Amino acid sequence: xxxxxxxxxxKPNQEKEFEATFGEAQKIISNMQGYVSHQLHKCIEKKNRYxxxxxxQTLENHTVGFRESEQYKExxxxxxxxxxxxxxxxxxxxVYSNAL
Amino acid sequence: xxxxxxxxxxKPNQEKEFEATFGEAQKIISNMQGYVSHQLHKCIEKKNRYxxxxxxQTLENHTVGFRESEQYKExxxxxxxxxxxxxxxxxxxxVYSNAL
Numbered sequence: 001x002x003x004x005x006x007x008x009x010x011k012p013n014q015e016k017e018f019e020a021t022f023g024e025a026q027k028i029i030s031n032m033q034g035y036v037s038h039q040l041h042k043c044i045e046k047k048n049r050y051x052x053x054x055x056x057q058t059l060e061n062h063t064v065g066f067r068e069s070e071q072y073k074e075x076x077x078x079x080x081x082x083x084x085x086x087x088x089x090x091x092x093x094x095v096y097s098n099a100l
Numbered sequence: 101x102x103x104x105x106x107x108x109x110x111k112p113n114q115e116k117e118f119e120a121t122f123g124e125a126q127k128i129i130s131n132m133q134g135y136v137s138h139q140l141h142k143c144i145e146k147k148n149r150y151x152x153x154x155x156x157q158t159l160e161n162h163t164v165g166f167r168e169s170e171q172y173k174e175x176x177x178x179x180x181x182x183x184x185x186x187x188x189x190x191x192x193x194x195v196y197s198n199a200l
Contacts, residue, residue, distance in 0.1 A: 003141050005151060019195055026196060037199050041103050041192030044159065051105060051192055053153075059144065092141030092151055095119055096126060099137050 001036060003092040004054040004062050010082045012048055018082045025078045028071050029054060034061025059091055101136060103192040104154040104162050110182045112148055118182045125178045128171050129154060134161025159191055 010018045022040055029035055036055035043049035056062045066072055080086070110118045122140055129135055136155035143149035156162045166172055180186070 002144075003151075005141075023196065026198070030198065038196075039194065039199050040196040041105075042195050044102075044191040044193065046190070049190070050195070051103075051190075090146070090149070090151075091144040093144065094139065095142050095150070096123065096138075096140040098126070098130065099139050 001094065002056045002059045002062065003094070004052070004056060004089060005092060006052045006087045006089045008050040008052055008083055008087050009046075009085060010048045010050065011084050014082055015042075015048055018050075018079075021078055021082070025075055028075045028078075029066065032061070032066050032069070032071065034058055034065055062091070101194065102156045102159045102162065103194070104152070104156060104189060105192060106152045106187045106189045108150040108152055108183055108187050109146075109185065110148045110150065111184050114182055115142075115148055118150075118179075121178055121182070125175055128175045128178075129166065132161070132166050132169070132171065134158055134165055162191070 019040075019042075026038065026040070029038060034057040036057060038052065038054040041051050041053075043051070054062070119140075119142075126138065126140070129138060134157040136157060138152065138154040141151050141153070143151070154162070156166075
């Protein structure tokens with residue numbers, strides 16, 4: 001399993017709109033092949049910062065299956081205009097886990 | 101519940117030693133008051149990068165309870181010399197979760 005990590009800096013004063021829009025947009029990823037689970041968290045220290053964590057079965061489920069899909073175009077149209085700067089996305093494999 | 105997030109850049113060629121040491125050090129946080137769970141993940145795109153995710157019951161369980169403890173001195177002695185640069189640690193609250 002692969003963990004996608006994206007730190008999302010949202011344009012000032014657009015946090016509420018971003019959260020509402022993400023609430024709709026998350027249905028898109030949840031229905032993609034290879035999707036396992038996701039979490040969106042809001043930063044305490046920087047009020048317009050979020051972190052998105054998505055578990056995928058394989059790296060390609062995200063980088064190819066999702067990013068080259070029609071659904072990604074909808075995801076992008078809904079969410080990308082909120083971000084400044086545009087986020088760097090990284091992928092991780094588990095080393096140790098005593099997870100919830 | 102609070103999510104602690106730390107992106108850890110380990111000095112080149114010390115990844116194996118860091119992982120072995122972390123395997124011991126993780127027992128320290130697991131026994132702290134307010135600790136809930138943790139995960140250590142290794143980055144695919146940057147081979148000496150890791151991300152540590154720790155769930156705490158409250159922010160103060162980490163920032164006061166752990167960081168001002170005797171156990172933190174042991175944690176720091178075991179792990180901090182691996183990091184360059186020294187990591188920025190942030191705390192997050194959940195907005196949406198469809199977690200494992």
